[in-house]
Each structure stands twice: as structure tokens, then as C-alpha cells.
Amino acid sequence: MREFNFDGLVGPTHNYAGLSFGNRASTGNAGDVSRPRAAALQGLEKMRRMVELGLGQGLLPPHDRPNVAWLRQCGFGGADEAVCAAAWRDEPGLLMAAFSASPMWTANAATVSPSPDTADRRCHVSVANLSSMIHRSLEAPETTRLLKTLFANKRYFAVHDALPAALGDEGAANHMRLCTHHGAPGIEIFVYGETIPGGFPARQAKAASAAIARRHGLLPERVLLARQSDAALQAGAFHNDVVAVANESVLLTHEQAFEDRDAVYGFIRQHLPEARILEVPADQVSLEDAIRSYLFNAQLFTRPEGGMTLVVPAECDATPSVKQWLDTMLAGNGPIRQVQMMDLRESMRNGGGPACLRLRVAVDEAAEAALDRRFLLSERRIDAIAALVDERWPERIAPDDLGHADLWADCRAAREALFSLLGLTAA
């Protein structure tokens, strides 16, 4: 089996509206001018890097924004332009939500349990409801449509609808799988949070994680529901993937990621004695530095020729404690032998690093052959997409631009051009 990463392409409406309370980058950069074209090109460079390294790489396209159908549900009427204009005038917060490019963070699109872990030996995919943030709660219907196209073959895949909204679920960002190698049965760790009065909201409900484990047909004894630490949540780790990442038998984690870390490590060691737990101590890298640099929001993967690579955002280089920890780790004899930095500044400024931008799916050869090719990338396809982005994505979006009818129309047309390039239907 091998792992594919499906990256979200940053949509033409990428902007800094500060919509995610609890996500310090999002609120801290609210009101800034965004650069959608640069953002999408940065993301495509990451996809290109993965293809060059010989990894399976795919893409999930942006959703239709502004989401006029959703604004209609909110009571605005008339032609599309009138709907958006009325929303901007009367409820700008709703227009902002309808305009967000948040589907780019596909680690929040769904939770994936690969076939070796499930009762029916199919790969199970649960679309996330993202119900805790208004702008993200719009994503599930289109994500469902896209994933049901990508994973249409029911012999190898089962795509589940989003859970009821009362059970907040944010997808793979709160899920880690550990195993000897991708094709071996794994253990799956679901990380949930508890909202404490006056604090940042926990977005993943324990009941949601439990429901997904049930739906996917996982063996209960190979599942752990682990609570995220309050310290991490309150420091701005709104998802577990801001403080921990796993690949095969390696867990890279901050010391303060979990409320009960001994229980998490004990569970891993019990089921996977060969596991390597790389714990970054708080006295070397504080939670604050971890969240500023997004060290743990890294892509950790096994290269086809063997050996693990960690792809981290360039912000790690600019955070002295993190840089030092990475240098020391590389000088040692650990399982991670290579670190690569990527410039993902535009996404990072909304709280999304390398790991947020991708959904991992481990497949065997037969399941790989059943994937819808229109979502898969080669270097040539990346070139073609980059050329289209260069031509059609806005160069910049300032806060007041969100009220401009030309921008709404240009963004929708740019997305349609992409869908036609990919051979997909736009809605």
C-alpha cells in the first residue's frame, strides 16, 4: 500500500477575514490584504515537491464561492449578484463566511480509515461537518460531492455523509494512525477537546470521534479516544495536527499535546512495540513557539526508497527554538532523516500549514487504480493548473473588495475554468 495526499487547491477568494476564533493566525491577521494567486502557487509548489519525491499526489478543487445558494437559505433573494449585495449590506459576516476559501484545508475534509483497519476491508471516509465555525460549516455538501466522485468505486471505498451538526467533527486533523507500514493493520487515535468556560472552543466532540470509529468498523481495542490538553487548546492549537503528527511507526508530538500523555504513549507501545515516540519537551520548544512555527503541522512521510521526510513551513526556520530542535534531531540518529522547508506563508497566515493542506489516503494497487484520475496530479498537470492560476486568480484581495460584484463574478468564473481544465463538473 502507499499513501496519497490530496491537497486542497487554494481558491481564488482566499482572504483574511479573521473568521476562526481560537485560531490565532486567523484572528491576528484579520483585515490584511491577501494574495490568492501567490497562495495557490505556493500550495502547488508543495504538491510538485511531493510528486518529485515520487509520492502519490492528488488535488481537491476549491468550492463555489461566494456560496450564493447558502446565502439564499439565509433569506437573501433575487439574482445572484443581488443576493451577495444584500448580504454585504445587511449581514457582512454572512457574506464573509460565504466567500471564505477555507475548503483549501483538506485535512478537515474528512477522516480516513484505510482498508487494513476496517471490518469490511474497504477504505472508509467520513466527511467532516465542520459545524463549529459558520464559514466552515458550509463545506460538507460540496466535499461530499467531490469525495463521492473521487472514491466512487464502492468495492474499495465507503464515503459516509457528515455526522449530525451537534457532534462537531473536523476530520483528519484530529486523527492519527500508527502502524508498522501502511499496509499493516493500524491503531487509530482520535483526539477530541473539551470547551472550558471563557476559553477557546473545542471543535472536535468525543461523541463524533466515537461515531466515526463505529461507522468505519474499527476494532474497539485498536482505537483510542484521547483528549487534547487544555494547555494546547488555549495556546491556539485548535486542531490536534497543530501539536502532533504521525506516520507509520513514528509519532512526533509536543510534550503538552494530550491531557493524559502517558495513556496515549502506553496505548501506542502496547499495540506497536516498535513505535518511536519523538516527544518535543516544553522546555526546549514552548507551546507558543510550536504554534507560531507550526513545527508539528508538518507532513511526515516515508519516501518510496525508504527513510522519512518531514516537510515543515518556512516559519520553523525563523523560530530559533524550533530551528535548534530540528538541527539537533537531524544530527542524532532518529527515524526522521530529512527536513524540507516550504514557503506556505499565505495559508499559514490563516492558520493552515503543510499538514492542514492535505488529506492522506493509503491505498493498495487495486484501490489506487479505482481512484478517479481527474483528481490525480502529474508534473505536467501541475504546470497547467499553475498557468491557469497565474492567469485567473486575483492577485490581491483587500477587506473592502469583498463587496465588489466584479470580484464575485471573477472568482466564480476562475473556478469554473479550473473545473473544465480538470474535466470535472462545477456543481
Ligand SMILES: NCCC[C@H](NC(=O)CCC(=O)O)C(=O)O
Ligand atoms: N487546519 C487548518 C484550518 C485553518 C482554518 N482557518 C480559517 O478558517 C481562517 C479563515 C479566515 O479567517 O478567513 C480554520 O481555522 O479552520
